Amino acid sequence: MAVPPESDKKDFFPALELKAAAFSLPVLRLLNQDLASIAEQLDAKIRQAPGFFRHAPVVIDVSSLSEEDPVAFPPLLRLLRDHNLIPVGIRGGTPAQNRAAQGVKLAVLNESIQTVRANAAEPKGEESPAPRFKIVTRPVRSGQRIYAPGGDLSVIAPVSSGAEIMADGNIHVYGPLRGRALAGMQGDLNARIFCQNLQADLVSVAGRYRVSENIPAELKGHAVQVFLEQESIRIERL
Amino acid sequence: MAKIIVITSGKGGVGKTTTAASISMGLAQRGHRTVVIDFDVGLRNLDLIMGCERRVVYDFVHVINGEANLSQALIRDKRCDALYVLPASQTRDKEALTKEGVGKVLETLSQTYDYIVCDSPAGIEHGANMAMYYADDAIVVTNPEVSSVRDSDRMLGILASKSRRAENNEEPIREYLLLTRYVPERVQRGEMLSVEDVQEILSLELLGVIPESQAVLNASNSGIPVILDAESDAGQAYRDVVARYLGEDVPHRFLDTRKKGFLSRLLGS
Numbered sequence: 001m002a003v004p005p006e007s008d009k010k011d012f013f014p015a016l017e018l019k020a021a022a023f024s025l026p027v028l029r030l031l032n033q034d035l036a037s038i039a040e041q042l043d044a045k046i047r048q049a050p051g052f053f054r055h056a057p058v059v060i061d062v063s064s065l066s067e068e069d070p071v072a073f074p075p076l077l078r079l080l081r082d083h084n085l086i087p088v089g090i091r092g093g094t095p096a097q098n099r100a101a102q103g104v105k106l107a108v109l110n111e112s113i114q115t116v117r118a119n120a121a122e123p124k125g126e127e128s129p130a131p132r133f134k135i136v137t138r139p140v141r142s143g144q145r146i147y148a149p150g151g152d153l154s155v156i157a158p159v160s161s162g163a164e165i166m167a168d169g170n171i172h173v174y175g176p177l178r179g180r181a182l183a184g185m186q187g188d189l190n191a192r193i194f195c196q197n198l199q200a201d202l203v204s205v206a207g208r209y210r211v212s213e214n215i216p217a218e219l220k221g222h223a224v225q226v227f228l229e230q231e232s233i234r235i236e237r238l
Numbered sequence: 239m240a241k242i243i244v245i246t247s248g249k250g251g252v253g254k255t256t257t258a259a260s261i262s263m264g265l266a267q268r269g270h271r272t273v274v275i276d277f278d279v280g281l282r283n284l285d286l287i288m289g290c291e292r293r294v295v296y297d298f299v300h301v302i303n304g305e306a307n308l309s310q311a312l313i314r315d316k317r318c319d320a321l322y323v324l325p326a327s328q329t330r331d332k333e334a335l336t337k338e339g340v341g342k343v344l345e346t347l348s349q350t351y352d353y354i355v356c357d358s359p360a361g362i363e364h365g366a367n368m369a370m371y372y373a374d375d376a377i378v379v380t381n382p383e384v385s386s387v388r389d390s391d392r393m394l395g396i397l398a399s400k401s402r403r404a405e406n407n408e409e410p411i412r413e414y415l416l417l418t419r420y421v422p423e424r425v426q427r428g429e430m431l432s433v434e435d436v437q438e439i440l441s442l443e444l445l446g447v448i449p450e451s452q453a454v455l456n457a458s459n460s461g462i463p464v465i466l467d468a469e470s471d472a473g474q475a476y477r478d479v480v481a482r483y484l485g486e487d488v489p490h491r492f493l494d495t496r497k498k499g500f501l502s503r504l505l506g507s
Contacts, residue, residue: 085493138398138410139394139440139441140395141391141392141395142245142388142391142392142393142395142400143391143396143397144395144398157441158439159443160388160391160395160439160440161388161391161439162388162391162392163395173450176438179397212319
């Protein structure tokens with residue numbers, strides 16, 4: 001799918017590709033700099049959805065802080081990392097605040113994350129933000145549609161017949177999968193579907209699909225993975 | 239603050255109104271001040287099942303439109319002082335139920351009552367949405383057959399995404415499964431889904447199983463909630479359901495085929 005940037009040279013073996021990608025990241029807007037109350041309130045937030053915040057990249061929004069106040073970045077970063085968050089950049093800073101952020105290896109993000117990521121790619125590197133993912137813990141009922149744009153979808157509950165789960169990346173279902181599962185919605189041929197108990201109405205990877213009628217009976221009810229092999233759907237027991 | 243319970247299913251004819259009548263009567267008999275509301279505007283039945291159809295003057299829609307006040311529209315049950323019925327209008331359509339209007343009525347009621355039981359119409363349209371929107375708890379009435387199970391599943395999805403609790407990101411509605419019109423003999427013959435089958439598909443806490451019973455039809459025809467027929471299996475099953483809903487630990491009954499009596503064994507039938 002992806003064309004290497006210098007495909008005209010036949011003997012050129014690319015070691016990397018540069019691509020633009022849009023990620024949506026949680027933004028942590030600071031309303032003051034009282035570290036104790038930040039820690040306490042962050043604790044409460046994370047307790048509501050521990051899985052969602054674990055190793056989640058976050059952008060620090062400083063636009064609500066007073067402009068003269070220098071932001072005490074080192075203790076703030078330590079606090080975020082102690083909460084298993086990965087601070088990747090700041091937003092809404094004054095020039096002085098931005099310089100301070102760059103001093104502690106934070107990217108300075110503008111309004112649109114996508115445009116900045118192209119510029120900010122080179123100073124970063126070791127801390128590339130994890131792609132967006134979605135975790136669903138309640139049963140997905142007939143008629144419900146769940147989409148994880150830009151990443152993986154994990155469902156830790158049954159997916160009912162008539163429900164539809166979709167992801168740009170992989171799909172994982174820990175429970176019976178009875179509905180429709182569509183991985184690689186943006187055309188990623190490497191996306192896969194993993195499930196503990198396959199009873200799906202339909203499985204699809206990057207637009208190729210297989211309906212229930214065409215899924216061999218011996219695979220039904222088993223833990224399987226669904227992936228593409230030479231652009232056609234393959235289902236294999238795990 | 240009253241607890242608001244919606245009796246819902248998606249599919250029609252599965253026993254929502256029978257259930258609403260019996261559960262509200264059961265709660266009231268235990269001394270909880272209870273009001274049961276018919277949300278099936280245009281196709282009202284609850285008044286018939288409750289046996290108060292000849293006493294309806296004003297209805298739910300009158301109250302919402304401010305044409306009558308609640309005390310004029312509420313009908314006190316003659317058998318139980320703690321139970322009131324708010325009938326639906328037969329001459330209007332479901333659009334008469336506005337979110338604000340319903341909310342206001344429920345709020346007023348919840349100051350005086352312990353339980354508000356909302357009898358939902360079938361379907362997943364406006365009427366059913368209004369019945370479930372403000373609910374704290376939902377009892378999903380399901381028959382042991384595939385179309386009913388799928389419709390219940392759909393309704394559960396709507397409860398999880400379109401209710402007030404879902405919209406305000408509050409703790410989700412507590413959902414219970416009530417399996418009705420169950421015939422253990424037919425389950426054994428493989429003609430009907432078993433309790434386990436249904437639970438496996440819906441993965442929901444089982445509140446009770448109501449056996450298929452002639453007593454239900456008899457009770458409906460005579461305007462008596464079947465829970466008052468203490469002799470009948472369905473009436474006893476509803477009593478168990480109310481007890482379980484209130485947190486008592488009651489074993490499930492009526493799940494197995496009836497043991498043949500001495501006489502019928504003797505006669506070989």
